[in-house]
Amino acid sequence: MIKNRLSKILSEKNLTISRVANDIPDLSRNTINSIANNKTKMIQMNTVNQSCQYLEVTPNEFFMFIPDYKALNNSDDALDSFLYACTHHEKSFAESMLIDVANNCSYSDAHDALDDYLAEFRGK
16 A cells, blocks of 8 residues: 655644645645545645655655555564554554554564564654
């Protein structure tokens, strides 16, 4: 699955959706809000281009690829996806993967994964 990171980028840059909508006249507040909440089925290339230019990020930074964790069929896949989420600082994805790790991995691996999660996201 491909998701955008607009919400995280806005947070990192201390920007609000309203501010971005005011600064980019071609993009409505509703459009930016839908994108930031990953509620869109598609995003027009012009919208991606304008957003990336305004935010001074590349499309590679704007989007992220998340493996389909529901299709995982072994503990190595679960651990790999969890570690991916942690290293890319995607808390909600890491939380969902932590549950998958707990259901599919040994106690030791699940315990280590929980420690990694807490180290990365405690207080965030």
